[in-house]
Amino acid sequence: MDQHTPESPRTRGLQMARSMCWHCQSAVTGEYFCERCVKVQPVSKETDYFTCLGFPRRLTLDQKKLEAKFYELSRTFHPDFYQTKSSAEQTISLGNAAVLNTAYRTLRDPIQRAEYLLCLEAGSVKNIRTSPPADLFEEILELQDTLEAYRSSDRDSQKGRELRVALETEQRALDQRKQEMEAQLQRLFTEWDQLQDRGEATSQARAERDRLLKQMRDLLSNRTYVTSIVNDLAATIA
Amino acid sequence: MTRIVGIDLGTTNSLIAYMKDGQPYVVPDRHGRTMVPSVVALTDNGLIVGDSAKEHLTRSPERTVYSVKRFMGKGLVDVQDELAYFPYQLTETGGVIRIRLGEKSYSPPQVSAMVLKELKRRVEAYLGESISQAVITVPAYFNDSQRQATKDAGLIAGLEVLRIINEPTAASLAYGLQEKTQGTIAVYDFGGGTFDISILKLKDGIFEVLATNGDTHLGGDDLDRLLVDLFIGQVQQQHRINLSEYPDHMQAVRLEAERAKIRLSDDLKVAITIELPDGKGHFTRELTREQLESLALPVIERTLAPCRMALKDAGLTPKDIDEVVLVGGSTRMPLVRQRVEALFGKAPHCHLNPDEVVALGAAVQADILSGGTTHMLLLDVTPLSLGIETMGGVMSSLIRRNTTIPASAKEMFTTYVDGQTGVDIHILQGERELVKDNRSLARFRLKVPPLPAGVPRIEVTFLIDANGILNVTATDMRTGQSQSIEVKPSYGLSDVEVERMIEDSFKFAADDVNARKLIEARLDAETLLKTTEKSLVEAGHLIAVDEAQGIRNALSQLATVKDSTDPRAIRARMAELEQAAKHLNVVMLDDSLKKSLQGKKVTEVT
Numbered sequence: 001m002d003q004h005t006p007e008s009p010r011t012r013g014l015q016m017a018r019s020m021c022w023h024c025q026s027a028v029t030g031e032y033f034c035e036r037c038v039k040v041q042p043v044s045k046e047t048d049y050f051t052c053l054g055f056p057r058r059l060t061l062d063q064k065k066l067e068a069k070f071y072e073l074s075r076t077f078h079p080d081f082y083q084t085k086s087s088a089e090q091t092i093s094l095g096n097a098a099v100l101n102t103a104y105r106t107l108r109d110p111i112q113r114a115e116y117l118l119c120l121e122a123g124s125v126k127n128i129r130t131s132p133p134a135d136l137f138e139e140i141l142e143l144q145d146t147l148e149a150y151r152s153s154d155r156d157s158q159k160g161r162e163l164r165v166a167l168e169t170e171q172r173a174l175d176q177r178k179q180e181m182e183a184q185l186q187r188l189f190t191e192w193d194q195l196q197d198r199g200e201a202t203s204q205a206r207a208e209r210d211r212l213l214k215q216m217r218d219l220l221s222n223r224t225y226v227t228s229i230v231n232d233l234a235a236t237i238a
Numbered sequence: 239m240t241r242i243v244g245i246d247l248g249t250t251n252s253l254i255a256y257m258k259d260g261q262p263y264v265v266p267d268r269h270g271r272t273m274v275p276s277v278v279a280l281t282d283n284g285l286i287v288g289d290s291a292k293e294h295l296t297r298s299p300e301r302t303v304y305s306v307k308r309f310m311g312k313g314l315v316d317v318q319d320e321l322a323y324f325p326y327q328l329t330e331t332g333g334v335i336r337i338r339l340g341e342k343s344y345s346p347p348q349v350s351a352m353v354l355k356e357l358k359r360r361v362e363a364y365l366g367e368s369i370s371q372a373v374i375t376v377p378a379y380f381n382d383s384q385r386q387a388t389k390d391a392g393l394i395a396g397l398e399v400l401r402i403i404n405e406p407t408a409a410s411l412a413y414g415l416q417e418k419t420q421g422t423i424a425v426y427d428f429g430g431g432t433f434d435i436s437i438l439k440l441k442d443g444i445f446e447v448l449a450t451n452g453d454t455h456l457g458g459d460d461l462d463r464l465l466v467d468l469f470i471g472q473v474q475q476q477h478r479i480n481l482s483e484y485p486d487h488m489q490a491v492r493l494e495a496e497r498a499k500i501r502l503s504d505d506l507k508v509a510i511t512i513e514l515p516d517g518k519g520h521f522t523r524e525l526t527r528e529q530l531e532s533l534a535l536p537v538i539e540r541t542l543a544p545c546r547m548a549l550k551d552a553g554l555t556p557k558d559i560d561e562v563v564l565v566g567g568s569t570r571m572p573l574v575r576q577r578v579e580a581l582f583g584k585a586p587h588c589h590l591n592p593d594e595v596v597a598l599g600a601a602v603q604a605d606i607l608s609g610g611t612t613h614m615l616l617l618d619v620t621p622l623s624l625g626i627e628t629m630g631g632v633m634s635s636l637i638r639r640n641t642t643i644p645a646s647a648k649e650m651f652t653t654y655v656d657g658q659t660g661v662d663i664h665i666l667q668g669e670r671e672l673v674k675d676n677r678s679l680a681r682f683r684l685k686v687p688p689l690p691a692g693v694p695r696i697e698v699t700f701l702i703d704a705n706g707i708l709n710v711t712a713t714d715m716r717t718g719q720s721q722s723i724e725v726k727p728s729y730g731l732s733d734v735e736v737e738r739m740i741e742d743s744f745k746f747a748a749d750d751v752n753a754r755k756l757i758e759a760r761l762d763a764e765t766l767l768k769t770t771e772k773s774l775v776e777a778g779h780l781i782a783v784d785e786a787q788g789i790r791n792a793l794s795q796l797a798t799v800k801d802s803t804d805p806r807a808i809r810a811r812m813a814e815l816e817q818a819a820k821h822l823n824v825v826m827l828d829d830s831l832k833k834s835l836q837g838k839k840v841t842e843v844t
Contacts, residue, residue: 071444078615079644079704083400083607094703098646105641 040077040085042092048120049103057121058196059114059189061107070104111182114189115220122213133222136177140229143170147236167237174230181223188216242371242400242608243361244408244600247350247388249307249431249457250567252276253597254357256365257610262412262601264594265357265364272594274360277304278352280339283803284753287356290761295493299325299485301339305459306353308431309335309346310391311383313729323463325485333729345731347391348739354395355743372397373604375596377432378404379452379544379621381667382679382708383729389707390731394739400607402705405429406436407447407618408599409565412590414440414614415602421560422448424548426578426586427596428541429566431457435545437552437559443613448552449640450621451544456537458499458568464533465495465525469512473521477514484515502527503570531573538577545581551640562586565595617642620702622677627664631673636700639669646701650715657688663698665708665725678728684712685721752805759805759812763796766812770819777826785821792818 043052050057053069075081077100082093107113150163192212195205244255244262251273255264264272271289278287279294279302286294294302303326309317314330321328327338336343354374362369374397376388385402392399406425413419420440427434434452438445469491470481481487491512501508502525512521549555562578564586569575578586590598605611620643625635636647651661661684668676686694695715702708713720726732731739770793778786792815799811 071442071446074444074617075615078617080401080603080606080615081609081612084609094644094701095646097704098644098701101642101645 040082040089040092040096043096043099047099049106049116052099052103053107055107056196057117058193059110059117060193061113063108066104066107070100073100110189111185111220111223114185114216118213118217118220122217133218133225136222136226143167143229143233146170147233151236164237167233171230171233171237174226174233178223178226178230181219181226185216185219185223188212188219192216240371240608241365241367241369242373242604243369244597244602244604245354245357245372245374246405246408246597246600247307247353247374247376247391248276248596249305249429249459250276251430251593252353252357253594254361255594255597255601256361257601257605260605260611262415262598262605264597265361267360274353274356275304276306276350276353277302278306278339278349279303281753281757283756285339285352286754286757287352290757295489296486299489300327302326302489303337303339303344303349305431306337306346306349308455308459309337310350311381311385311387311729312346316729322482325489332732332735333727334731345735345739347387347731347736348394348743350388350391351394351739351743354391354397358395358397370396370398371400371604373401373403373600373607374399375405375408375600376402377429377452377454378406378427378434378436378450378618379432379454380404380706381454381622381677382624382706383677383727384454385705385707386727386730389705390736390739393736394743396740396743401603402707403600403603403616404434404436404447404450404618404621404706405432405596406434406450406565407438407445407616408597408603409563409590409595410436410438410440410445410599411602411614411616412595412599413563413587414443414445415611417587417589419561422554422558423561423563424545424559424582425563425565426541426545426569427452427565428568428574429457430568431455431459433457433541433544435541435548437548437554444615444617446617446642447619447640448554449548450619451548451551452621453540453544456540457566458496460537461499461530461534461568462492462495464537465499465530466491468533469495469510469521469523472523473512473514477518477521479514479518481512481515487513487515498525499530500567500570502530503572527572534571534573538571538574541574542577542581556582559584564588565592567593618704618706619643620645620706622667623669624679624700624702624708625666625676627666627673632671633666633668633673633676637702641702643702643706644704646699648697648699651684651686651696651698652694653686653689653691656690658691659686659688660684661686661696665700665710679708680725680727680730682710682723682725684723687714687716755805756803756808759808760800763800763808763812766815767793767796767800770815770822773819773822773826777822777829780825780829781822789815789818789822 053066053073055061055066074097077093077096079090079093079097082090105112106116146163146166150160150167153160153163155164195208195212198205241256246253253264253272253274255262266272274288275292277291277295278285279291279298281294291302295304309328312335313333314328314335317328317335329336329338329343334345336345337349358369372392374388374392376385380388388402389399406427409427410423410425423438423440425436425438427436432452432454433456434450436450437448439448466488473479473481481491494510494512498508498510505527507524507526510523510525514521559582562582562584564575564578569588569592575586602611602614603616606614619640620637621639623635623639624637625633626649628634636649637645653661662681663684664673664681665679666673666676667679670676684696684698686696696712697715698710698712700708700710710723710725711720712723770789774786774789792811796808796811796815799807802808
């Protein structure tokens with residue numbers, strides 16, 4: 001159900017076909033255009049979003065450069081510029097532009113970028129946890145009770161106002177918590193990038209890699225959980 | 239390079255523009271008017287469009303269609319609350335509203351197509367070339383059905399719609415081209431029937447829409463209605479007459495309300511005069527700008543929530559906005575400008591004519607598509623989230639609102655029971671949790687090979703193209719075979735129906751042209767009759783008696799033939815009359831020249 005699920009071996013076999021120009025059948029050496037007949041080439045399904053935008057698989061990216069590259073590639077692929085071309089080229093440009101837009105949207109946001117990278121490195125992380133993280137368990141259970149009580153109370157009563165104050169305090173605490181998680185994630189992102197930059201192939205490096213992936217995965221999952229609680233809370237007291 | 243034109247198909251007025259030497263121009267008619275009222279009237283001689291149709295609003299209200307844009311891509315249930323406001327009869331067939339005009343019923347795209355044809359004729363006559371391709375604008379907040387309906391209207395009018403673009407973004411293109419604007423801008427587009435807000439980032443020729451929001455049922459029409467309700471309430475009180483029982487008078491009241499509203503953008507007060515039915519005299523009152531504003535305020539306030547939503551979705555606050563651009567006739571109201579200024583904390587920008595800027599922008603986009611303009615590129619977004627129905631009547635979102643288009647999402651489907659041969663898919667658009675609160679776009683059945691439950695793997699790709707219109711394709715992942723999908727739109731014309739309407743429109747094209755020629759000939763004949771009669775009265779004594787008699791004969795012959803159904807006969811008699819009155823006109827001109835010179839010194843003349 002997830003578009004990031006690794007491709008089956010069958011579709012992987014298609015990569016060969018894609019390195020040939022769909023139009024003149026010559027080998028495509030250019031990045032997005034056949035150098036012989038200058039036809040636009042479809043972005044391969046194998047191409048990950050980092051490759052698509054020409055960035056290394058890092059968690060800290062220069063937003064300005066990312067935007068500039070996105071604009072440049074938009075000028076390359078946008079269907080507006082293929083209106084006078086053949087319908088095959090129009091279809092390719094439409095598909096490529098859609099992939100490019102998804103790639104940019106994913107990489108632009110640090111959290112989505114990290115989730116995507118984890119997915120590339122170690123399979124999907126989209127399985128959002130349904131129970132609270134261990135260190136938040138008590139707090140969340142209590143919050144759920146307060147929320148329940150607030151929803152069924154008369155909001156203008158003394159009791160209702162007290163509950164509201166309690167919820168607002170809790171909201172600030174959770175927001176704070178979320179920010180801490182994000183700061184911690186940022187530190188892990190930096191560690192990850194440094195590890196990648198060193199490019200070591202030692203068993204120690206591999207262990208370090210697995211540790212970082214696991215920590216990021218847990219944090220991202222906890223953050224998603226806390227975010228949904230905060231949103232729910234905000235909607236209730238809005 | 240064939241020329242592609244830009245069209246603003248508006249609720250109240252429509253315009254057509256073209257590009258020449260890197261600059262867009264709106265096409266005027268021979269009187270210099272650039273706006274074609276989006277009004278279609280059925281007369282005894284056929285269908286007429288535009289200014290001449292607008293005259294029929296009060297003469298034959300039940301046969302004169304206006305504000306048809308409000309019905310595009312909709313079913314009757316969607317407009318239940320406002321049916322009472324429209325004097326023409328609305329019905330529904332196959333989820334599509336139909337408008338009764340005499341013996342026949344027309345879908346909203348067909349009526350819009352009549353307006354488009356009028357625009358097409360206008361530009362073809364003006365440029366002296368045939369036009370077959372166009373960019374048409376729609377409100378940014380139009381959903382898939384409304385966009386599709388607009389595209390259908392183009393097809394029926396004989397136009398290939400190369401692109402549907404959003405009105406506020408079109409406006410930004412015109413501003414970007416002419417004002418070389420850079421930075422983050424908010425386009426506040428308040429038109430006759432719809433409201434849009436778009437937040438864009440303009441940088442190095444890229445127009446990137448960050449967020450858009452709006453209300454496709456909020457516009458100047460709503461302000462007119464408030465005034466109409468006020469006036470008919472007072473007429474009821476003072477004269478014990480229920481004007482709503484008189485469709486022709488209701489239209490006159492509506493037009494008077496619209497006129498008063500427009501005047502009050504410049505003046506502080508305006509006199510209202512409404513003719514009462516059955517010769518019962520007139521209702522008169524004065525309306526002040528203050529009175530209008532106190533009525534209009536709640537409507538204008540309704541535009542602010544979408545503005546705040548758009549800002550939030552773009553991750554911005556009002557102070558991040560470098561410029562605010564106003565589009566649409568309703569933004570001429572001083573109160574609108576004040577509220578917009580208060581929200582964004584800066585005076586809005588309105589250098590370009592708010593009525594024309596959208597059509598101009600559409601022409602710019604047309605030029606981009608034809609390869610003329612290459613430095614500008616519009617990256618727009620989809621205004622509403624797209625999703626599918628899942629278990630329990632819940633919508634599962636696939637493409638979030640404000641996602642840059644083209645956008646795609648893939649979803650894998652399988653079966654619940656052994657040997658199941660189909661999976662029903664229901665596509666929705668909207669921001670709510672439950673299916674019933676969102677807009678149903680379409681349904682289709684995915685064909686699945688009969689296999690044990692859970693074994694089939696069908697990947698469905700939902701692709702929103704650069705028009706904001708959805709395309710669906712499916713691939714059987716086991717065989718790699720793609721399958722075609724027949725999507726049944728929930729509120730739209732089927733392909734077969736559109737096909738038939740295109741045929742009809744060609745079939746009746748000859749009739750339409752005749753009707754149009756006849757109406758024009760009659761109007762011209764009337765003008766000629768009036769002016770010649772006036773000349774005879776004023777200057778008849780200056781010419782010979784038999785010459786005057788000759789003119790009178792020609793006059794009565796034209797008067798007789800005027801009501802025939804042969805435009806050529808009318809034109810022939812007109813030529814005769816013009817010939818007979820030629821000398822009279824010369825004499826009259828000399829005479830008036832002489833009079834104007836009398837009493838003046840020679841030095842003043844030379």
